[in-house]
Amino acid sequence: MKEQIKEIDRRMKGANDALKHEFAGLRTGRASASLLEPVVVDLYGSMMPINQVGTISVPEARMLTVQVWDRSAVSAVEKAIRNAGLGLNPMIDGQNVRVPIPELNEERRKELQKVAGKYAEQARVAVRNVRRDGMDMLKKAEKDKAISEDEHKKYSDEVQQLTDRHIKDIDQALAQKEQEIMQV
Incomplete structure (x- = not known):
């Protein structure tokens, strides 16, 4: 079961990495x-x-x-x-x-903020989908008597903690990117 939890963590990290890659392509007036x-x-x-x-x-x-x-x-x-x-x-x-690289005007900066927010929301949805898959896997394992009810509770708490941590990372990355976009 620990292997499945590691796989869930890896998939959630993949959503974070994809978000960072998307953010790298957003032009902020600074060369990249x-x-x-x-x-x-x-x-x-x-x-x-x-x-x-x-x-x-x-x-x-x-x-x-x-x-x-x-x-x-x-x-x-x-x-x-x-x-x-x-x-x-x-x-x-x-x-x-x-x-x-030309300076960005205020209107374009606001548009870029919205795009960054959209990318972050897609990453959050991806993390939540991984969480749902993990919870479904745990329910199935409990139903098949592979794990006990107590283990199911313990592992689902672990999956929820992973989800919370990765969503927090996404929110921090978004805040940092928004600050970078609005910086003149």
Whole structure:
């Protein structure tokens, strides 16, 4: 039964990790290499992720650079970033593509807060679904006489504690992201 509890914890942690990954892609006016992850470059007749075409780095708080490995691909990378719908305006600088990150206005910050809240709610729902699966498993184990009523109570309390802890982690991550979004 301890193995099943560990599996429940692992699945809940997966929801937290997915949330952090979603948050990394939210633009906060501060440069982050993960901002360019969704960009794909039309190169050599196929669509390639930008991280397979060059090295993305963050030289300053409001600037991204992509050091393109193939000199002939620089303009394709610049065009892909421009057309990705991220609201970025890249500039070619030799074999590098410099991407300044513009300031966010108040309206856009509020929109990003709502998106962050939506991501957090999806993570909470995922954690609650894992909890429900765990509770169903415990009921079935008790019904099949694999565990006693006392063990069922003990394990369900443990599952509830895991749920509470992971929901609290999600709420903390959301609060931190909202603060980061509203920071000017």
